[in-house]
Amino acid sequence: MIARPALHHRIRAEIESRILTGEWPPGFRIPVEHELMAVYGCARMTVNKALSSLVAAGLIERRRKAGSFVRRPPDPTALLEIPDISAQVTARGAEYGYQLLDRQHQRDAEILDLQCRHSADGVAFALEQRRIMLAVIPTALDTDFNRQPPGAWLLEHVAWHEAEHRISAKPADPQVAATLGTLEGHACLVVDRRTWRSGELITAVRLWYPDHRTELVARFTPSSRD
Amino acid sequence: MIARPALHHRIRAEIESRILTGEWPPGFRIPVEHELMAVYGCARMTVNKALSSLVAAGLIERRRKAGSFVRRPPDPTALLEIPDISAQVTARGAEYGYQLLDRQHQRDAEILDLQCRHSADGVAFALEQRRIMLAVIPTALDTDFNRQPPGAWLLEHVAWHEAEHRISAKPADPQVAATLGTLEGHACLVVDRRTWRSGELITAVRLWYPDHRTELVARFTPSSRD
């Protein structure tokens, strides 16, 4: 026995269904709020809530006097989950291993540079080249990164932030190849991430994934969350 | 002179600011709706609208009787823009070129297989290995893909859909290397995309990007769209 879903959810679902099946194609003018009120026998606020959520999801656009219209699909946008490396490893049923390879403190520039090796069942899984701006996160200098990876530490010490990811494929250079135990030129998935808080750069990291089976998974979402 | 923003936008912005700056850390219980009504001197629906949008953005969670709480940052999720290939090329200021390399119609399985070459200023930019399920999109069989890339054609003929992307790095196999004019084993960025409509597989495509400068860019969004 399923509980009765909220009416505005039902209204939204029915309209969304008509859009996704193509019954209401891009450019189609959907009924005005007054008509939907009559159809569902409810108040205007209720249909408005349904339509507002469709706007937030990018499925329709609304113009005063003109009405509400099904949008042309915008450039496809996908939600890319970026799990912590230890989570990526354990998700494969392997045992996670971590090792700090190098630590350089550049006093002049207030920068901490780290190199770390992440492994799955003892096999190299990723090489992390990390830079932390000490002017923003001074406590990083007194943290023992032999014990915990900087990524996990930063996740706890810098809650909300902005970030940009750049994903590319690059051949392993000699140093990377040596560290990861692969051949020079080996195809690696490279993820560059820069993280800001309030517009100020906190940290930048480059992750090298040598395993061709490593995949980043993103799902397309016409109607993401809500 | 800026028009007065809606009150529920102002409420949301002020709360969001307190969360992003850390003034209200994860787990913090934010004022209940009644208190916010008093603070802003407005009706409950208005603060409710602001709080609802914060829920949709993933910044807070709400529990009956307990209250509303700042969420711990979930697994980082980034919005990945996936532009059409011709858009990727022209965005670099290069001239886009397209060529259909191969076309195989497997009558038994109702499948159309295509191989295409996308170029930027005449240089190979991507190899596309495309499979289209004719049972869902029969008109694809009568379409001349010598003139337009299947990706662009499908975008217009299959408006809204679900999709899953898998991004990895792979060495060019002999056939890919020959087509793209690179060396075998060359590190390529590989994007696999499967597309469904109403749960039915429409098309699957593998894109090989040989250029190490090719990057997919994703930006992290605590509060994505609204």
Added chain:
DNA sequence: CAGTGGTCTAGACCACGAA
């Protein structure tokens, strides 16, 4: 000008779940 959406009010009842 008038149709439409954007916003807001001042209530209401109900469901959930922590105490």
Added chain:
DNA sequence: TCGTGGTCTAGACCACTGG
């Protein structure tokens, strides 16, 4: 139990903009 959020109503005024 009862505080809290979830939902909904039946109005209202205003801003924008297409005809």
